[in-house]
Amino acid sequence: VELASNLDEPLELAVLPDRSVLIIERKGAIKLFKPASNELSLVTVLPVFHGLEDGLLGLVADPDFAQNNQIFLFYSPVDKEPKQRVSRFTFKEGKLDQTSEKIIIEIPVQRQECCHSAGSLAFGPDRNLYIAVGDNTNPHNPGYYNSIDERKGRENWDAQRTAGNTNDLRGKILRVKPEPNGSYTIPEDNLFPKNGTKGKPEIYAMGCRNPYRVNVDQKTGFVYWGDVGQNTENNPARGPVSYDEFHQAKSPGFFGWPYIAGNNQPYTDFDFETNVNGPFYNPLRPVNKSPNNTGDTILPPAQPAFIWYSYDESKEFKNMGTGGKSPIMGPVFYSGLIKQPTSTTKFPEYYNGKLFIAEWMRDWINVVSMDNAGNLVSIERFMPSSKFEHPIDLEFGPDGSLYVLEYGTAWFAQNKNSRLVRIEYNKGNRPPVAQIKADKLVGALPLTVNFSAVNSFDYDKEDKLTYRWILDAGKGTKAQGAQVKHVYTKPGTYQVVLQATDNQGNSSSKTLTIEAGNEKPRANLQFTGNQTFYWPGKPISYQAKVTDKEDGTLGKGISP
CATH class of the missing domain: 2.60.40.10 (Immunoglobulins)
Structure with a gap:
């Protein structure tokens, strides 16, 4: 069911308890779809810096929204000091109270170079807030290999200073516990100790490039995210081909970037100053020797991706498709957690415990089946006869229907085919679709x-x-x-x-x-002389002829 269309760079959605849907757009617009009126309206436009890949990037409703009317936004404030910000707001009766803002956390960034802002938000079953932050690094090095350019003046091309840095919040999945007063505390079992002696205590997962859409299994607490990979040329001497990845974290860890990709395939320590190819990195003991690193040199062992794939048909995983790639992580469905258990549109038990993933470039949604330990069993195409227009966010609503936000065809643009849809389960026989x-x-x-x-x-x-x-x-x-x-x-x-x-x-x-009762008029142009090419600057002779069955011709019933 199409709920809204013609959106301007929609990025994330939140389904509220009454089945209203909040949508954020990158340039700062917050919109609300109301099912009662079946209308989409503008709530407000949040002032944001939306150059590069920044803007209004993340949205999640508080797990207790029905009681506290609180939402969380990840955005790029218009500020002298470049930063990303996660704040809590009160959203009540269709209005965002901007004076209610409580700044939860701010993340210093650079805005001289593109790319990788990420910005997704999710809550876990323990009420911890997960924050996906991109590596804030220019990826456009020659050959598009891993971003480890250590030359002076190229600091913003070196992801070792962010994703590979234990003392930096970028290129990470952060986990914090929001407190009622707007502050946050650190959970007991993040990657590094609370005292910060080994690294930033907010870090849950490090080694992320552009983690797009973080989701948390609401029963197991496993953390899932898609990571948009490098466009690496195929050169085994430098490392693996370009992989995009879906990650599963059963516990905190280091997930490879910019040293390791896929199922722990290492890149080499390439010297951009001398063009000398160094040794391959060791996945079991990655070492960050970059002059731009402000954290520990020895990093935790790399964790392999849950699913990895390149441009061609995957040999390891079915139904991944081919071509361009940008992974979007979706939710894990649990029938027992649906807040409206009698809903007639609720997804069936078949999908219980299954993970939904999407592909922004390939326009598909897949369903991942896992065993009780969370190990991958199979991947199947969801609604294989349907084409999604760059799906960018997925969320199950309180009715058990799947809400999908589609970005549309063109990058950084308002697309007519961008839309919000609700996918409902139709139990039993489905009606036909009439076409004339x-x-x-x-x-x-x-x-x-x-x-x-x-x-x-x-x-x-x-x-x-x-x-x-x-x-x-x-x-x-x-x-x-x-x-x-x-x-x-x-x-x-x-x-x-x-x-x-x-x-x-x-x-x-x-x-x-x-x-x-009225035939369409017929119009044509009759050219004199050559009709296959023209000479610039020389006039062309032609005559317009219009005939209409009821009204005549030009000059005879039809005024020129």
Whole structure:
């Protein structure tokens, strides 16, 4: 069910207890879809810096939103000191109280170079807040290999200063416990001790490049995120091919970037100053010797990706597709956690405990089955006959339906095909989809029109369809069959209705308008002389001719 469309860079959504949906757009707009009115409205525009990949990037509702009306936003403030900020706000009765802002955490960044802002937010079952932060590093080095350029003046091209730095919050998944007064505390079992002696205590996972969409299993507490990979040229002497990754963290750890990719395949320690290729990094004992590193030199052992894939067909995982790649992590579905258990649109038990993942470039959603320990069992395509327009966020609502935010075709643009949809489970037989084709929509009398229903279809492939037509609604001329012909002898506007019915009795209708009594005018240009090419600056002679069956020609019934 399409709820809204024509959005301007939608990034993240939050489904509220009443099934209203908050949407954020990168340039700062916050919008609200209300199911009661079936309308999308603008709540406010938050002032943000939206250059590079920054902006209003993350949104999550407090787990106790029904009681406290609090939401959390990850955004790039318009400030002299470049930073990312996560704040708590009160959202009540369709309004965002900006005076209620409580700044939870601020993350210093640089804005001289693109890229990788990430910005996703999620709560775990323990009420801890997870914050996905990009490595804030320019990836466009020659060959698009791992970002380890240590040359002076190229600090912002070196992800060792961020993702590989235990003393920096960028290129990480952070985990904090928001407190009622707007501060936060550190959970007991993050990656580093609370006293900060080994690294920033907020860090849960490090070694992330551009972690896009973090999600937390609401039963196991496992943390999931997609990480957009490097566009590496295929050169085994420098390391693995370009991998994008879906990660699963059962506990805190280091997840490789910028030293390791995929299933712990190492890059080499390449010297950009001398162009000398050094040894491969050791996944069991990664060492950060960058002059831009302000943290520990010896890093935790690298953890392999849960799923990894490149441009070609994956040999390890099914249904990943081919081409460009940008992984989007979705939720794990649990039927027992749905707040409206009697909902008729709730996903079935088949999906219980399964992980939903999406691909922004390849326009698919997949379902990952796991065993009781969280190990991958299989990957299957979800709604394989449907094409999603760059899915960028997925969330189950209190009704058990899946809400999907689609970014649309073009980057950094308002796309007509961007949209918010709700995917509902239809138990049992599904109604067919009626589709009409007509060889003429407008014409002079007598107007003969050939109608066809052959493009109608039913998602239940075994169902047989029958077709009933009303060829001039209001007058009751009827017909049956997949293809029919009708002659209109009187001028007027006619509504043609097709009803497609399956053998279970379910049906749907489609309406088409026919305008009878006036033929379309015909216009053409007649050129004198050469008609295949022209000479710049020289005039071209042509004559416009227009004829209309009812009104005549130019100068004879039709004014020039």
